[in-house]
Amino acid sequence: MSGAPVRVLLLGPVPYAEALRVQERCVAAARAARGPSAVRGPAAVPAESVVLSEPAHPVYTWGLRGAPDAAAAAALRATGAGLVAARRGGHITFHGPGQLLAFPVLDLRRRRLPLRGYVAGLEALVLRLCRRLGLGAARALPPPFTGVWMGDSKLCAIGVHCGNHITSHGLALNCCTDLTWFDHIIPCGLEGKGVTSLSHELGRHITVDHVLEPFLDSFQEVFDCTLDFSGD
Template identity: 40%
Template structure:
């Protein structure tokens, strides 16, 4: 049965997320209940309608593998405050109401499903250099520095927003931790472009102008602590971009990572996580010159091709929704794809993306 906000407000008192909570629900919790509904104003958020599931201590431990600091609540209730998640101020953290042996989990994703009023999302700072050609080594070093900064914030239980870097690279080949040199069709002593062996997963790939690269540096404790889920989510971002912006129906291929249109791979994914903080990410071929891929076996896959959005649009003009995209200028095509990537990333990861207006020269001076 659906309950309105007004009826719930008259039935329950509000709980405030703080070290001292003076009010309690005017209804008792029963271990036989499967669902309980509360109006919960948390930090700076508006009142929300959330669903709470009764759970045993064992279930609680499995669902929320964080550390807890107990705060007292009158009437025998206590609210364990989760620490070490790096969750931003003003956002919902998973809560647990406890009275005796009864425990009720209020999860922030449950809350979002029943949100009345303004939406509530995690914050994600975006360093947007998509029009710039950034040397790979600098971007790589910068990612690792951000990861260490985030780990330090989490260790101190301080606010730790997600981060997203968007850019293009000057021509470069990169290999994963266990990449095999047999997939290189050139002499390592005389490579066509610079080559780096990194700590990401996957085989060799190429980065260059016309390819939009996304480096999400996010705390998976705030999302889902599952690397397979994370890679599928990155793929989902690209699949949505291709369909919503260009009516291109892309897909995943069983047993392979990345995003495909037929036998052409448009987006490659290679990631690394350190203490559940992600780095590296995805590369989407938009207007990329594909000829450098001929010097390698991309991602170690020998019976597939590499494609780009531009190449697909030229092959089938009817695949686009907008007439001005039938023969798009390269810069315009990059602009359109970039805007869609940010929008779909925000939707898939349920974050509010806010751009940081910092020139890369300033970042370079501070970090390199």
């Protein structure tokens, strides 16, 4: 598996729904790459991808564990944010400007990687990124506390979907996110836990652009791959 290429799609600031559409195209391509008519050889488009974006507008999303009821949905809409259902694990969370969204589309069967091992890999790459930035106190906790934490505050949320061994969705890392948006929800359904950001923890302004290079370096190391920036 060493050195297998993963295509990188850098979307920049885009609506959350646009990032989902790009992700779905990547999932379809990964599935097609398994078929008998798949293109082989050096000219082939990499079967695996990672979609990186920054949500251009605030949006609350919920996973497979249930949507907000009508009253809660109305209260969230009143904040001016969008509401979107997402096919991932986990409860309701927030996505918005100042946050890195990473949607890896990987073939776990080809990698011989169990789903829990994949989630641990996502946590490990964010921990490597944190160490590169000088945030050595970041840690991963056992389930149900999935993600990366600073004390009792979540720095990076993880919620994945896996269909036919192909992953989608992934992680949301708070870089310089306005954390007051989380005041309207119980983030990820965890009572008594807070939310934090790289900027807050490091005491300086850390943008999504600042973390892209160390994120991709960590991604290569954890998932043992090369990166392909040829686009889509």
